[in-house]
Amino acid sequence: MPSATNTLSVEPLDAPVGAKITLPEGITDPSKLNEEDFNKLNEALHKYSVIVIPNQADLPPHSQWVLTSRFDPSTQTNGQNYGHGKEFRHDKSLLRKDGTSIPDQPQVQVLGQGDWPAGHHGLGDITLTHPTHFSFHKDTLTEKQAFEENQTRFYRWHIDSALYELSPPVATTLLGIHVPPHSATQKIIYEDTKEELELTQGATAFASGKLAFDLLSDEDKELALNTHVVYAPHPYIFISEAKATSDGLTMHSEGKELSLDEIPEWEESKIKKLPLVWTNPITGNHHLQAHACCVWRLERSNGEILELEDARNELYRIMRPAISPKNVYAHSWESGDLVIFHNRGVWHAVTGQFKPGERRLMHQCNIASGIDPVCVQ
Template sequence: MPVKVTKLEGKPLGAVITLPEGCTDPSELSPEDFDTVYKALHEHLVIVIPGMEDLPPKSQWKLTTMFDPTCDQSGKSYGHGKEFRHDKSVLRRDGTSIPDQPQVQVLGQGEWPAGHYGLGDISLRHPTHFDFHKKPLTQEQAFEQDMTRFYRWHIDSALYGLSPPVATTLLGIHVPPHSRKQKVVYEDNGDVLELTQGATAFVSGAKAFEMLSPEDQERALKTTVVYAPHPYIFISSARATPDGLTMVSEGKETPFDELPPWEESKIKKLPLVWTNPITKKHHLQVHGCCIHKLELPDGTVLELDDARKEVYRMMRPAIAPENVYAHDWNKGDLAIFFNRGVWHSVTGQFSEGERRLMHQCNIASGQDPQTLTA
């Protein structure tokens, strides 16, 4: 039996992958079966393989590299580079690395005893909007009324020196039961999205592009996003909007001369729109929190505050509840998402004593994404 792809019914995107009988390691699929999975990823944007809780980190790393022949196959390259653990980076507390497979990050919540793939005692902390948003929810709203926020809508990428990964793999090893629900209440219009505690939210960059006016589409296709050097350190003292789409401009960004040493040649200047190589659809792909400037096709340059306002205007319609796929985690779910076609966000918060353990892997690509207009 070949690989089976089943579209998620009633969801704006996503599919479930059923492996051939007897196959327990998707990194060992035949070329024909992997081609089916590769196409499914680009067409459905998020694919989930159930029952993978025992997948070794080495297999997860190998599978991740298979989606991008241009990425470093030697195992020396990571998705975020060395600054992932910089003491001033907003990513610094988001996990730890597996010693024998450092490309695979261990994420989650709670205290875990020594012995997990060579790690000692580890303390994991689920990222929450309390540390990142300008105006977070109150403790009563979060823990008594079960309200939550999109933490940060983003693309997995260093956005400095390294090209954005093609795919991210995220494996749920220990997940809380589905009994606890939380709800995102949209600050600007009162919409509500109910989801399972700790769900990962995804939206399609293609849908975001389709929702633009024809005039905005034409301009977006020729617009360049300029990211700040060491962007996660640049924004470390700034705070985000209530929907996690971008940052509030208050002049709190780290001045360039106070950042770690940086090179002009490593600053990422990427198209605002990336073309899906399989479907040929255009995807609006921008990390709104890390943006520094927008270079418009008429030569106009929008500086930090105006650039944030402009990408916010384009991004906000796409995160309406009907456009969001919130993945409810089951033990053993291996979610693979097309990092060049979706934005995603952590959601939720955990109470003291609640635990979660996950493995994440993405590898910097060997080339930047492109916009194809022919």
């Protein structure tokens, strides 16, 4: 472990993405970094995509919000907007059970598992539900596979974003306050290749958008650079009745999506049409960035349009190599870990399931940006 110094230090992880951060001596709250050290932190985020600051269990929600907003100056005009907007609490939304807001800092969400008594930052008694593949995938593990053989699944590969009206956040901060012990391990078995990925219970998995782009053939790179992803209006409501593939990468096309007259009112101008490839503003690298579960169609610059099923199949084809075991970083949580990830550079997925009585408590913050990502060719 690096010793404390008077400047922030960055230690790359032995993983496809990621770096460990040591704060300057005397600094315990990363939101209070001076400009020089924060710039170094920001550069590390864009270079390594996922950065980990240990020993932050007591970080106040306000500080987490301040730190998150520093990564994107455009949020100064709309910094009150949680990245998923208000719609994620809609009774038909796929995200409706994914957490609860801290009353005095609603941009920070409380996530986890189990019953927690009143008193946590102004909240009353709360029951948290860890999202698992059992409620989202078409074909699920058996109880024996999940709880006796300790298998698990990627719940849903995604980027954090409302994908309607609001622009994707630049960064997400995720703070582990109470996490399971590392003695609990689980494994993901890939159905198509039979490869295995061993990880700790509740690990957060990350896949690199840069690597995903780099793995493409020259022909596919050219196609990707000239493709836009059009997301469905109110996408988490649109897909609420549909089911995901067993790797959590996209959805089965079975006609279960809600019709456009079954979802809340929507406006054409608020539909998100984003480049399939986003340019990293610091490194200049290209990142293949898409939320394949929420895609509506793909539009090529040559006029070709791929509608829902074809769009899903195409995104699956080009994204699948990046989630192979050797390409995934599965973060094993320690209490106090503050994980910050470049939401415009990686995709991530929840993993794991918990037995009755097991608990976890985390704080998450991301803020809708004031500008959309761009592709610079």
